[in-house]
Amino acid sequence: MVSSGGRRHIEDQRVWAVRAARLFDGYAVRAGRPLVLIEGSRIAGVDMTGAAPSADLRVLDLGDATLLPGLIDSHVHLAFDPDDRSKQAMADEDTETTLTRMVFHAGQQLRAGVTTVRDLGDRHFLALSLRDRYMAGLEMGPEVVAAGPPITRTRGHCWFLGGEADGIAAVEATVRKHIAHGVDVVKIMATGGVTTPGWGPHQSQYTRDELAAVTRVAHAHGRPVTAHAHGRQGMADAVAAGVNGLEHASFFTEDGVEPDWKTVEAVVQAGIFIGATEAWLPTGSMIAPHMAERVEQRSANFARMHREGARLVCCSDAGAGPRKPHGVLPYGIIHFGSLGLTNTEALASATSLAAQACGLADRKGSIATGYDADLIAVAGNPLQHLETLLDIRAVIRAGRLFQS
Ligand SMILES: [Zn+2]
Numbered sequence: 001m002v003s004s005g006g007r008r009h010i011e012d013q014r015v016w017a018v019r020a021a022r023l024f025d026g027y028a029v030r031a032g033r034p035l036v037l038i039e040g041s042r043i044a045g046v047d048m049t050g051a052a053p054s055a056d057l058r059v060l061d062l063g064d065a066t067l068l069p070g071l072i073d074s075h076v077h078l079a080f081d082p083d084d085r086s087k088q089a090m091a092d093e094d095t096e097t098t099l100t101r102m103v104f105h106a107g108q109q110l111r112a113g114v115t116t117v118r119d120l121g122d123r124h125f126l127a128l129s130l131r132d133r134y135m136a137g138l139e140m141g142p143e144v145v146a147a148g149p150p151i152t153r154t155r156g157h158c159w160f161l162g163g164e165a166d167g168i169a170a171v172e173a174t175v176r177k178h179i180a181h182g183v184d185v186v187k188i189m190a191t192g193g194v195t196t197p198g199w200g201p202h203q204s205q206y207t208r209d210e211l212a213a214v215t216r217v218a219h220a221h222g223r224p225v226t227a228h229a230h231g232r233q234g235m236a237d238a239v240a241a242g243v244n245g246l247e248h249a250s251f252f253t254e255d256g257v258e259p260d261w262k263t264v265e266a267v268v269q270a271g272i273f274i275g276a277t278e279a280w281l282p283t284g285s286m287i288a289p290h291m292a293e294r295v296e297q298r299s300a301n302f303a304r305m306h307r308e309g310a311r312l313v314c315c316s317d318a319g320a321g322p323r324k325p326h327g328v329l330p331y332g333i334i335h336f337g338s339l340g341l342t343n344t345e346a347l348a349s350a351t352s353l354a355a356q357a358c359g360l361a362d363r364k365g366s367i368a369t370g371y372d373a374d375l376i377a378v379a380g381n382p383l384q385h386l387e388t389l390l391d392i393r394a395v396i397r398a399g400r401l402f403q404s
Contacts, residue, residue, distance in 0.1 A: 015039045016058040018396065020377055023067040026352035026366035028344060029383045035059070036067060038373045041137075041398040045369050060401075062377045065393045068347065069365050070115025070142075070374030072354035073316050073329045075247055075275045078102040078109075078130065078144075079122045079161075080319025082326070087195065091160040095124050102130055105319065105326040106141040110402050112327030113392045115374035117318075118145040118358050120187045120226065120247065123161045125149070128182055140397055143374070145358050147187035148178050150228065151214065153205040157193035157228065168213045171206070175217040184359070186218040187247075190227040191234035194288045195320065201230035202252040204237060211241035224359060226275065236263045239272060245357060247275035247317075249305075250298050257297040261308070268309040273357040276302050276349075278339075279316035279332025280323040303340040312341070313357045314349040330389035337386045346386060373399035 016038055022031040023046075035053055037045040053059050079098050080087060090098065102122070109117055119127035131144035149163030151174050156164070165174040175186055190206055192199025199205060206214075211227065218225045219242070226245030227238035230252045238246060246267065251259040267274065278299060286292055306312050314332045318324050329350060336346035355365025363372045379391040395402040 015044060016060070017053060018060045018062065018067065018375065018377070018394070020062045020065040020067045022381065023367055024069075024347055024351070024382065025368065026069050026355075027348060029066070029381070034067065036367060036375065038396070038399050041373055043367060043369055043371045043373050046367060060394070062393050065377040065379055066381055066388070067367060067375055067377050068382070069351045069367055070376055070395070070397065071113045071329055071333075071350050072116040072118075072358060072360070072365060073109065073114045073318060073350070074118045074313050074354045074357050075120050075277055075315035075317050076109070076117045076326065077121050077317070077319035078105045078117065078119050078127055078326070082319050082324050083322050085321075087158075088160045090123055095126060098123060099126050099129065102126060103141070106130065106134075106144070108326040109142050109318070110140070110395060110397060111392075112330060113376040113378070113389070113395055114142055114327060114329050115376070115395065115397050116143040116145065116358065116360065116364055118147070118185065120147045120185075120228075121150040121158055121161055122146070123149060125181045125183075137398070140400060140402060142397065143364070145184045145360070147185045147226075148181055148183045150187040150189050151175070152189040153199070156199050156205045157189040157191070157196045159196065168210055171210050172213050172217050175214055179218070179221045179223060183223065186214060186223050186225045188214050188225065188227050190229040190238045191231040193228065193230065194291055200254065201250065202232070202254050204231055204234040206234075206237070208237040208240055211238055211243070215242040226273075232258060232260055232263075236260060239263055239266045239270065242270075243272065245273040245275055248277055249274045250294070251301060252294060257294050257301065259301045259304075264305050264308055264310060267305075271311065274302070274305065274310050274312050275315050275357070276312045276336075277315055277317040278302065278335050279314065279318070279328045279330075280335075281325065281328060281331060284323040286321065286323060299335075299339060306339070306341055311353060311357070312336075312349055313354050314346065315354070333389055334386040343383050343386055347382060
């Protein structure tokens, strides 16, 4: 056992270890005082025997806590200030101001136990700069998977991020430009959104052919495509176009919510990930109060989609509004547990399943030998009470303890 004064330097050892009462390995909770060995930025071993470690091994013993893989939020906007309701002022902002805000938000994510974020919309490809900065290892931040500016119709949803493109030739050229910049994933606004006036969320911004052009070019370069899709038709078109993920998946019509179970069947068949943006602070004002009832209906549809076999990834859309601050993801996992998913499934939805959705399943989302040493510890047992996710006892990112 290392005293708290020793925590600061424990990870300077070549090999050190963290111990708790139990661990969630991304798939199931295992008891028996696991000892996770960390070497550099990787997990060097997981000892479930409960045996005493060798005397010269430095061990951070967290007592009655549960170790989990670092949480993965597959839908965030580091550039968005959650309290800024219009966001459009960003179009005139200098990049240094935006980047400073993004670093602050990335720190908030880490503090909440989110060690990986997939940024699905920034300006000037700044999330890629941040990704590369953190990868260099000189400063600590979450791993960033980045889409760059989302592709959108002229003056369409989030146009001010700089990804406007209309027609097949233009969307193809934009995908190529994004790939040249080094994006990890292509994000397209298949429908309008709640926050940008001009296009209603139920309205399609692109035809099925335009969406198919996007997936064709992206897939030819080995990049997945995820589509922001609130509207029923836009969802069906995106699925037919071969996207890998659907964000929101709201099934909004002009005046309500009307799920199309044929589309859900196609989603299940194709193994498309559903980015269920269900994380909110429990209180506070909604960015669009008139949407509250629809969002509740959407939650009920998610429960059925899960029963039908859709892969629901718990994510936040952090930054989108005042109830979606950066680091809000644990509230979404708690909410998932009330939707009809088991607590184990809820935890997997933001760890092992989210890693698959982000293309990181070979090194993240699980506690296993050879995986990245991105770990968190929460008080008590989240399998019994998901609320323990709000009581973070330690965050380890790439083998180093995060000191908040
Ligand atoms: Zn979003």
